[in-house]
Amino acid sequence: MCGIIGYIGKKQAYPIIINGLKKMEYRGYDSYGICVLNGDDVFLKRKVGRISEESSENGCEGFISIGHSRWATTGGVSEKNAHPQEYNQFYVVHNGIIENYKELKEELTLKGHIFSSDTDTEVIAHLISEEFKGNLEDATKKALKRIIGSYGIAVISPKDKGKIVVAKLSSPIILGITDDGYIVASDPSAVINYTKQIVTLDDNEIAILKEDGYTISKDKKIETIDWESDAVDKGVYEHFMLKEIMEEPKVIESAIQGRLLEDNVKLGGLELPKERLKKTDKIYLIGCGTGYYASKVGEYLMEEIGMVDAEAHMGSEIRYRDVRLNPNQTAIFVSQSGETADNLACLKKMKEAKVLSLGVTNVIGSTQTRETEGGVYTRCGPEIAVASTKAFIGQITVLLMIALFLGRQRGLEEGKAKEIITELKNISKKGEIVLSEAEEIKKIAEKYSQYKNFFFIGRKFNYPIAMEGALKLKEISYVHAEGVTGGELKHGPLALIDENCPTIAICPKDSVYDKMLSNIEEVKARKGKVIAIATRGDKKIKEIADDVIYIPETLECLTPLLSAMPLHLFAYFFALALGKDIDKPRNLAKSVTVE
Ligand code: M6R
Numbered sequence: 001m002c003g004i005i006g007y008i009g010k011k012q013a014y015p016i017i018i019n020g021l022k023k024m025e026y027r028g029y030d031s032y033g034i035c036v037l038n039g040d041d042v043f044l045k046r047k048v049g050r051i052s053e054e055s056s057e058n059g060c061e062g063f064i065s066i067g068h069s070r071w072a073t074t075g076g077v078s079e080k081n082a083h084p085q086e087y088n089q090f091y092v093v094h095n096g097i098i099e100n101y102k103e104l105k106e107e108l109t110l111k112g113h114i115f116s117s118d119t120d121t122e123v124i125a126h127l128i129s130e131e132f133k134g135n136l137e138d139a140t141k142k143a144l145k146r147i148i149g150s151y152g153i154a155v156i157s158p159k160d161k162g163k164i165v166v167a168k169l170s171s172p173i174i175l176g177i178t179d180d181g182y183i184v185a186s187d188p189s190a191v192i193n194y195t196k197q198i199v200t201l202d203d204n205e206i207a208i209l210k211e212d213g214y215t216i217s218k219d220k221k222i223e224t225i226d227w228e229s230d231a232v233d234k235g236v237y238e239h240f241m242l243k244e245i246m247e248e249p250k251v252i253e254s255a256i257q258g259r260l261l262e263d264n265v266k267l268g269g270l271e272l273p274k275e276r277l278k279k280t281d282k283i284y285l286i287g288c289g290t291g292y293y294a295s296k297v298g299e300y301l302m303e304e305i306g307m308v309d310a311e312a313h314m315g316s317e318i319r320y321r322d323v324r325l326n327p328n329q330t331a332i333f334v335s336q337s338g339e340t341a342d343n344l345a346c347l348k349k350m351k352e353a354k355v356l357s358l359g360v361t362n363v364i365g366s367t368q369t370r371e372t373e374g375g376v377y378t379r380c381g382p383e384i385a386v387a388s389t390k391a392f393i394g395q396i397t398v399l400l401m402i403a404l405f406l407g408r409q410r411g412l413e414e415g416k417a418k419e420i421i422t423e424l425k426n427i428s429k430k431g432e433i434v435l436s437e438a439e440e441i442k443k444i445a446e447k448y449s450q451y452k453n454f455f456f457i458g459r460k461f462n463y464p465i466a467m468e469g470a471l472k473l474k475e476i477s478y479v480h481a482e483g484v485t486g487g488e489l490k491h492g493p494l495a496l497i498d499e500n501c502p503t504i505a506i507c508p509k510d511s512v513y514d515k516m517l518s519n520i521e522e523v524k525a526r527k528g529k530v531i532a533i534a535t536r537g538d539k540k541i542k543e544i545a546d547d548v549i550y551i552p553e554t555l556e557c558l559t560p561l562l563s564a565m566p567l568h569l570f571a572y573f574f575a576l577a578l579g580k581d582i583d584k585p586r587n588l589a590k591s592v593t594v595e
Contacts, residue, residue, distance in 0.1 A: 014059025258560010338366025
């Protein structure tokens with residue numbers, strides 16, 4: 001939820017920290033702070049608000065610094081609760097939650113400690129102070145032994161100069177290696193402008209960074225991130241969300257590149273688990289939010305193309321259910337960040353039951369990629385806007401390829417596989433056609449921007465797309481929107497339809513087209529307005545719907561890729577018309593690392 005960063009090296013630290021925090025602001029944006037050490041001098045700044053306005057110029061001298069962008073969990077949004085938290089000249093930035101902080105605070109208060117914030121993080125600084133005998137890493141190690149919860153922390157102190165101590169448990173930490181020093185950060189977006197060489201810390205590891213080197217308990221592989229540095233800039237776009245939607249066709253290209261054969265796919269991350277996958281008789285697809293909706297599309301893909309039973313679940317639910325797990329099953333975790341706590345908790349459960357675990361992940365080196373036994377990267381590049389768009393497209397593309405792989409293991413006809421692969425090669429061009437209609441979609445979004453309630457309906461592959469369209473609209477424009485199957489409409493939701501509640505109907509020419517037409521008629525009969533997403537050339541739909549957004553014709557299993565794009569644009573332009581804070585919607589954070 002929060003972003004932590006630190007720098008030690010030969011350059012002035014202040015601008016590096018401020019720029020890094022700006023890149024990570026999407027992780028948390030209610031307050032921020034920075035601490036710079038310069039010999040015995042300490043500069044500490046904590047502020048409520050957005051860091052975007054902060055200049056990296058008017059800082060202070062110093063080559064060691066830590067910083068933080070906060071999404072409040074324990075303790076309200078205030079200057080005193082912003083990080084770095086400090087006690088007795090020990091400065092700490094923290095991402096995660098200390099579950100036993102109240103007990104620790106009580107114990108320390110009895111010993112005479114005075115607390116100045118309402119945060120859980122402050123206890124870390126107090127514990128370090130208690131344990132400090134001249135060596136910061138020893139004190140930090142001892143302090144962490146007392147803590148129950150999750151953390152990614154960076155600690156500095158003028159009492160043990162020349163180092164940053166970093167530790168991690170269930171909260172991401174990477175280390176960027178530059179020519180002049182080291183940057184520690186919650187994610188690669190903060191380091192990408194300085195280096196592509198990173199080391200990822202594992203749980204319970206502690207790193208000590210000094211100007212001329214770093215030590216971690218064991219030797220670690222240096223990985224290269226293949227993100228371009230301009231990928232974390234808005235470029236010509238007003239918002240990251242629009243930039244990321246416009247990248248969707250490119251994301252499909254990048255996800256399939258080098259992975260398609262004539263009648264099969266070649267996915268490096270499935271090579272090792274290949275034989276176990278052959279024996280798998282059930283696939284669980286697990287995700288949260290948009291990751292769950294991609295999983296839901298995956299469920300249909302696994303059944304129809306993968307020829308295997310599949311169930312999509314929300315990470316936050318399946319972990320509490322008594323599902324019968326066994327080693328002949330596979331769990332595929334679908335996540336942009338690879339750090340979603342609900343998924344990771346579920347991953348633990350799956351591993352305990354010896355279910356084969358795979359990840360469909362975007363962020364390289366994330367916990368999900370390291371904890372799963374195999375998997376496939378979506379290769380979307382960094383996604384900055386809180387509303388997930390291009391990652392969704394990447395996830396569906398990868399799930400389709402996994403379905404093809406499983407299908408070919410299970411007797412999916414060669415001809416069918418070839419047909420899908422041929423169309424998959426064309427689909428990004430068709431996506432470009434959809435996005436070229438952006439101005440038209442904008443007009444439609446503006447026309448409906450005064451409505452306060454929406455239904456999104458779809459069936460089969462496009463039922464999850466209806467839910468995705470509704471989620472996108474509600475999270476960035478704050479209007480109420482619900483995604484339901486066309487079939488369920490008459491079982492209840494229809495009661496809400498009237499002239500004030502428009503319906504967006506995803507209705508391409510597919511096996512459920514006629515049924516969708518009937519649903520549209522049901523809405524029209526209740527005076528509801530209908531915006532249809534339909535296949536180019538469909539004249540019939542034009543006669544019934546109030547507005548139509550056309551998508552090119554494609555195979556049924558590929559329609560979700562094309563139908564999601566106009567819904568992403570619709571949500572974007574709708575929120576734009578309302579003047580909302582599109583990239584950083586209220587109450588939300590990009591990466592949800594608490595359960
Ligand atoms: O990083 P993840 O893909 O695991 O994130 C899952 C959800 O938190 C995320 O998709 C969320 O629902 C987005 N804000 C949706 O736009």
